[in-house]
Amino acid sequence: MTSMSAITQTSDLTNKAALIPLATERPAYYRMSGIEETSNVSSEFQEERSEEEVEEEIGYEDPFRYVFYRDRKEWADLEPVPQDDGPNPVVKIAYSDKFTDVYDYFRALLKNDEKSDRALLLTAEAIELNAANYTVWHYRRVLLQALEKDLREEMRYITAIIEDQPKNYQVWHHRRMVVEWLNDPSEELEFIAEILSQDAKNYHAWQHRQWVIKEYKLWDSELEYVEQLLEEDVRNNSAWNQRHYIISHTTGYSDPAILNREVQYSLKQIKKAPHNESVWNYLKGILQDLGLSSHPGLLEQILELKETHCSPYLLGFLVDIYEDFLENTLEHHEEVLSKALELCELLAREKDTIRREYWSYVGRSLQTKYGSSDSSTTTSAPGSDSGSVHQETPCSS
């Protein structure tokens, strides 16, 4: 749903008759479309006449003028099927003539279950008019198989379509099907990298990339690619996710050498860009299974960073470390709890106020879970009958 692009509301657009087909490729479909061949008659033998008169007399036509399917001789055998929205339509789209014409013929093909080259060509036209029409894509796939079409050519076609419309579900799914049929992923990593070079966070591209890598075991060069992307933009959350993906599926994070490498890498990136939420989330993400408090020296390193590279993310991370301490150690409970509560209060009140309700909740939860039973504090939820919340935790500096 969210890959929906904004739609411009334009007033009456005149019929956009197609001129030149997709500039990317001019394969067989070009010849079979309504574009007629040029005449060989030289212009110096023609007198001054209107365009139409000339055309009629010598059979010379603008080679790029679009011809509707309803006017094409080679389609005369097929009866178009108009869309039946009923007598009182709703959400009625003011389709252009071209759109109506192409889809009337698509419906006819579908009705007759026609499996032909001309049908395949028509699906390309239908796709160009609405690349999100999954029914047309499905039919195209049926045709490709039934007619045993050259799938290498189909790869070239889908490459062009994706370049033009990279935020569409159907085009990427189609590419995946063709790659599977060919059982050939050899172009994929380079192609996806090209798309990502235009939009480094394209969700469909990443999805396709993860699928290709997993399916065909192309793990080897990916960490290097991720590092390159992070060099270009250390805030690219998709790249951080990919980093996690690769490592989880290859070495894993249980090897202390790997884990330490990743922790050091993260700390290095934090120093370069302290207000980058992605790296803080990554650091937490890789340590949380083992426990944030279990990594030796980490708390000290973070407390050191707090002086020079502070951020709401660092403070939140400290809350997480303290919480993990409380969960896993019995010593210094009161002290750790009070530090955690102080941070929650600081975040709610001053450092991360947009999340005030959240940090207040975290504070209350910690207090309830780890607060001692003979403490004088009450931690009922705000707005409850037993009165307002007061926290009397000692304020340590």
Next chain:
Amino acid sequence: MTEPTLLRDQHYQYLKKGLRHLSDAYECLDASRPWLCYWILHSLELLEEPVPTAIASDVCKFLARCQSPTGGFAGGPCQAAHLAPTYAAVNALCIIGTQEAYNIIDREKLLSFLFSVKQPDGSFVMHIGGEVDVRSTYCAASVASLTNIMTPTLFQDTPTWIVSCQNWEGGLGGVPGLEAHGGYTFCGMAAMVILGKEHMLDLKSLLRWVASRQMRYEGGFQGRCNKLVDGCYSFWQAGLLPLLHRALFKGGDSTLSLQKWMFEQQALQEYILLCCQNPAGGLLDKPGKSRDFYHTCYCLSGLSVAQHFGNMDLHHELIVGREENRLVSLSISVIILHYDCNDKLWDKVVVAHNP
């Protein structure tokens, strides 16, 4: 200083017109026409604008034409069934809520359509020969529960699959391994709530992730970490907080607020009212973007979430701007909807089903 104002009349005119006619700019949504019905009807519902009986009936008849002979609904007449327009059509019919609307749905065929897109690993493809992602589980769970066609096996292994979409960030991706994303996270969480399995998720880390998605300057929500704000996430992201609140409460949490969701409600309302309204009607992603019915639906939905805390028993309102900005509370309308559907379909359920 004028108070932020919801441009009710303008939005109403925009929606009313769109329900009948759309420009050729909408050719790209020719395979999503039930969505257009849903986005517009839901928006009207939030604005508490009634749908004239004649139009409601016309919508029913149109959606009937979108229903596939093999079950489920398609993006338009003569197209193939697909879970997204199926979700949209069923929900649109439930908003209309007349007997005519409920009668449109062929429940037996719908069930067979759902089985036809079910995968062995618990996931669902969006349509025959189509792609898998977590949206499909939400679409399937929503329509199955609304029409009361759930069977013991229909969602077998689905909760486990959804859980596998939760990642190191705490949110959910479209499929396992992918980056956490607001739209997919909503779909996964909502599906789990419908299936009664929300506790299989790591709710604490999900909560941390979604709370972190509210932008401290804009007040609206981003879809993913380090990306830009977008009005539609006012629903996909902020809408997670009521779901989490309820799930945590059910899990025995006594420290939850009794007055507010765990996001900054006022800031979100301000973002929507001040930055996401087109003066000629309709809502949008962010200033400079064009209006569309999708953003109208989800900006208004998010506004409602931000205005209303609670459920049937407990209700706190926080209306930014004039009182007239108040929208219908979603949680109440959903609860009534669900009950109503089941009630009206009850006769059919007893007759047609052997659970």
